[in-house]
Amino acid sequence: MHEVQTLGQEIARYITPNSVKEILTHLKGLGSSGRIIAGGTDILLELERNARPGVETLIDISRVAGLDRIHEDGDGMIHLGPMVTHNDVVASALLVEKALPLAQASWEVGSPQLRNRATVGGNLVTASPANDTISALWALNATVTLESVDGGERIVPLKEFYLGPRKTVMTAGEMLTRISFPAMRADQRGIYIKLGLRRAQAISVVHVAMVLTLAEDEQTITAASIAQGSVAATIISTPTAEKYLVGKKLDAETIEEAARLAQATPNPIGDLRGTAEYRTELIKVMVSRGLKALRDNQQAATWPQEPAMLAGIADGTSASHRTALIENDTEIETTINGETVIAKHAAGKTLLDWLRDEAGLTGSKEGCAEGECGACTVFLDGKAVMGCLVPAGRAHGAQITTVEGLAEGDQLSALQQAFIDEAAVQCGYCIPGFIMSGTKLLEEHPNPTTAQIKQGLSGNLCRCTGYYKIMQAVHEAADNQ
Numbered sequence: 353m354h355e356v357q358t359l360g361q362e363i364a365r366y367i368t369p370n371s372v373k374e375i376l377t378h379l380k381g382l383g384s385s386g387r388i389i390a391g392g393t394d395i396l397l398e399l400e401r402n403a404r405p406g407v408e409t410l411i412d413i414s415r416v417a418g419l420d421r422i423h424e425d426g427d428g429m430i431h432l433g434p435m436v437t438h439n440d441v442v443a444s445a446l447l448v449e450k451a452l453p454l455a456q457a458s459w460e461v462g463s464p465q466l467r468n469r470a471t472v473g474g475n476l477v478t479a480s481p482a483n484d485t486i487s488a489l490w491a492l493n494a495t496v497t498l499e500s501v502d503g504g505e506r507i508v509p510l511k512e513f514y515l516g517p518r519k520t521v522m523t524a525g526e527m528l529t530r531i532s533f534p535a536m537r538a539d540q541r542g543i544y545i546k547l548g549l550r551r552a553q554a555i556s557v558v559h560v561a562m563v564l565t566l567a568e569d570e571q572t573i574t575a576a577s578i579a580q581g582s583v584a585a586t587i588i589s590t591p592t593a594e595k596y597l598v599g600k601k602l603d604a605e606t607i608e609e610a611a612r613l614a615q616a617t618p619n620p621i622g623d624l625r626g627t628a629e630y631r632t633e634l635i636k637v638m639v640s641r642g643l644k645a646l647r648d649n650q651q652a653a654t655w656p657q658e659p660a661m662l663a664g665i666a667d668g669t670s671a672s673h674r675t676a677l678i679e680n681d682t683e684i685e686t687t688i689n690g691e692t693v694i695a696k697h698a699a700g701k702t703l704l705d706w707l708r709d710e711a712g713l714t715g716s717k718e719g720c721a722e723g724e725c726g727a728c729t730v731f732l733d734g735k736a737v738m739g740c741l742v743p744a745g746r747a748h749g750a751q752i753t754t755v756e757g758l759a760e761g762d763q764l765s766a767l768q769q770a771f772i773d774e775a776a777v778q779c780g781y782c783i784p785g786f787i788m789s790g791t792k793l794l795e796e797h798p799n800p801t802t803a804q805i806k807q808g809l810s811g812n813l814c815r816c817t818g819y820y821k822i823m824q825a826v827h828e829a830a831d832n833q
């Protein structure tokens with residue numbers, strides 16, 4: 353039986369401004385009762401767990417044009433706007449070439465549906481010591497730009513941004529408006545390595561990010577930057593190993609000593625994902641592996657070619673970007689499966705609940721309500737997303753597709769038919785989510801490889817059919833399209 357999932361705390365208002373100036377004005381006016389929402393993948397769960405007492409208004413920054421820009425300036429600096437998502441990073445040839453550790457870190461975040469919404473900016477502000485992109489940007493020597501109505505603009509080195517777990521120097525009236533770092537030069541090599549307890553949706557047990565600068569001989573190190581995550585209260589540097597490496601060549605002895613020094617730097621935390629002793633051992637192994645890969649110029653060896661992102665082939669922008677103040681009784685208007693739907697009660701609900709309760713579309717399922725299972729997968733402006741992690745207000749003026757929109761009359765889609773033909777369904781609860789992810793995958797990659805199918809379905813869990821038949825169904829649909 354589906355239970356109505358509200359956002360826990362009473363969210364009375366949902367605002368979608370159309371400029372940074374407007375966002376800053378709202379932040380000042382609302383004080384601690386207002387909170388920015390970017391992708392929403394952290395804040396919605398925090399609200400549901402009542403972890404943000406006093407927040408009554410969400411300020412959605414996703415409708416401001418240009419905030420998803422990634423560019424390199426004439427001085428060799430790369431800049432990311434606050435709405436750059438992890439999938440935007442993965443898709444950026446510039447970042448894969450000149451900021452590989454960041455691209456690798458973004459690729460490690462959650463699942464495809466999550467990466468279509470979750471931003472790098474949100475990852476930095478949430479400030480968990482396990483957050484993947486913090487370490488990569490730390491090793492890349494990044495800064496963040498914070499803006500407010502009262503304080504103008506200040507630029508803070510990422511290494512000075514954190515005060516403790518989930519604590520930053522940012523004040524209530526401030527917005528993170530830019531992330532900047534020097535593009536990696538031809539004489540630099542970098543890598544990001546993560547160990548999680550499974551292949552997707554896994555918080556780091558330990559991760560490391562490294563950037564080395566090499567002399568003309570391409571062997572002698574002239575500068576080293578090594579960040580470690582998920583080992584202490586914040587991301588940390590590895591100063592003794594960094595200093596030791598300068599002037600050395602990466603032979604076996606140097607790598608072993610640098611890994612030993614890296615291991616000795618922190619006093620790792622122990623938690624349910626790993627004991628302190630396990631983490632200590634992991635740091636040595638991961639630093640050693642990373643340095644070997646950099647020595648052999650193999651840092652990009654595992655980078656996926658043509659990754660499955662479930663971002664579709666559309667440009668992902670809404671048909672109409674709308675600014676709005678949405679309260680509980682405000683009617684929002686959206687296009688669902690090609691039909692206009694107007695309904696209320698969007699302010700404090702997730703998109704999943706709004707679709708089920710207000711739009712009467714119960715095909716999308718709630719398995720976990722925490723972004724873990726993918727049963728709620730829908731398309732939002734052309735991209736696959738987890739409906740349980742999208743605020744319903746974001747649907748205003750947007751294009752939504754649900755599983756009800758895939759068949760044409762009585763004619764099932766090729767993928768729906770393939771699930772039946774391959775007996776890829778047992779209880780069926782997870783299947784709408786798999787069908788949605790699979791549909792988006794086939795749109796993006798009409799003849800997907802097994803690796804791309806695994807990537808595309810990595811955000812979907814099934815407790816009874818097993819994945820072999822599901823993957824077979826996707827292969828069959830690709831053959832029959």
Ligand SMILES: Cc1cc2nc3c(=O)[nH]c(=O)nc-3n(C[C@H](O)[C@H](O)[C@H](O)COP(=O)(O)OP(=O)(O)OC[C@H]3O[C@@H](n4cnc5c(N)ncnc54)[C@H](O)[C@@H]3O)c2cc1C
Nearest residue numbers: 390391392393394395434462471474475477483484528723
């Ligand atoms: C199932 C699941 C799996 C996950 N897996 C991973 C993982 O593998 N690795 C990982 O690192 N994280 C993971 N996360 C956490 C989360 O997805 C990331 O931290 C994500 O990058 C947050 O971005 P967002 O845009 O969704 O942030 P939001 O939820 O929109 O915001 C996060 C916080 O930042 C604030 N904020 C956002 N943007 C700004 C801004 N521009 N200025 C000021 N404040 C701002 C918000 O007010 C909020 O406090 C996971 C989360 C879930 C639910």
Ligand code: FES
Nearest residue numbers: 719720721726740
């Ligand atoms: S991911 Fe949304 S219900 Fe599980």
Ligand code: FES
Nearest residue numbers: 779780782814815
């Ligand atoms: S078919 Fe039962 S959970 Fe997947």
